[in-house]
Amino acid sequence: MNATIRKFAFAAAALLFVAPLFAQDPRLAKIEALFRRFDADGDQVISRAESKSEELFKRCDVDKNGAVTVAEMIKADGVPLDRIVRMRLLGQTPEVESFAQLDRCDADGDGALDYDELLVLVFSVCDRGMRDKKLDVKEAAYSPVPAKAAFKTGWLAREFKQADRDQDGFLLMRDLTLPEGYLKLLDRNGDGRASFDELVADEIVRQGGYVAKFAETAAYFAKHELARAADWPGDSDGFRRVDENKDGTVSAPEFDRHARRTRTTLSRASDFTLRFDLDGDAKVARAEFGGSELIFARLDVDGDGFITAKDRPKR
Numbered sequence: 001m002n003a004t005i006r007k008f009a010f011a012a013a014a015l016l017f018v019a020p021l022f023a024q025d026p027r028l029a030k031i032e033a034l035f036r037r038f039d040a041d042g043d044q045v046i047s048r049a050e051s052k053s054e055e056l057f058k059r060c061d062v063d064k065n066g067a068v069t070v071a072e073m074i075k076a077d078g079v080p081l082d083r084i085v086r087m088r089l090l091g092q093t094p095e096v097e098s099f100a101q102l103d104r105c106d107a108d109g110d111g112a113l114d115y116d117e118l119l120v121l122v123f124s125v126c127d128r129g130m131r132d133k134k135l136d137v138k139e140a141a142y143s144p145v146p147a148k149a150a151f152k153t154g155w156l157a158r159e160f161k162q163a164d165r166d167q168d169g170f171l172l173m174r175d176l177t178l179p180e181g182y183l184k185l186l187d188r189n190g191d192g193r194a195s196f197d198e199l200v201a202d203e204i205v206r207q208g209g210y211v212a213k214f215a216e217t218a219a220y221f222a223k224h225e226l227a228r229a230a231d232w233p234g235d236s237d238g239f240r241r242v243d244e245n246k247d248g249t250v251s252a253p254e255f256d257r258h259a260r261r262t263r264t265t266l267s268r269a270s271d272f273t274l275r276f277d278l279d280g281d282a283k284v285a286r287a288e289f290g291g292s293e294l295i296f297a298r299l300d301v302d303g304d305g306f307i308t309a310k311d312r313p314k315r
Contacts, residue, residue: 071109096124112193134170146185147205200269210280211238215287221252283308
């Protein structure tokens, strides 16, 4: 039995026994009860509006992403997040619809997903319809893949019969394993985890990649409502991707939708340049930065009109 199989077997076993163990620790039970009270919409995160306490929210929002998870509340309270507690959190199968909501599956709040957490993310993406913590073959067809994987989206549906051990037509969390090499495709630095930055970079590739010369294109649409291929500042591949209705032109609304979609994906990144670099050129132009002119000027230390790694902006 290899290490990955042993790890998954332990995780599956832990999920069967973890709930009563969690309940036996009064500190954890108190935190979980407090979390449920604040989480009004039941989406497994507490928003700033739901918290009703700015002080509590600031203390618990460890990664400063505007949402508080159970794991963050536990860490803020100083309770050790051991393996049993961690598997209890993973067993919640949080509500996510894509890799873009990866932070909801970061059970230990370390800014990266290991094998178990990535498994939960894949399962939750598939279970976005019923939220019943079991998958039928139609839901399995949503199983996502890393950008450069040899296997295709829906791989779980093709392996459904083999994975459905009791042949009841449903897959539970304990039935699921990731294809060989799944985590390695996302783990660019080889540390055995998929960091938020690595997952964001992969999501951009799966969305078709960056559109070159974002600042120049934004400047063009500040003056025009429509662009033909000859007017497009970037490359032809980017033009074709932004042209949603394939009519041979890109409208200002089409470009705006592309920009919003890219910003949403990049917003999960922790690296400053990655978070704001909308065209992938490793520098942030004024048009890409979402803050004020004054803040941009402060971050652009060398005054060259771009924020780069050498300017060393702080989060």
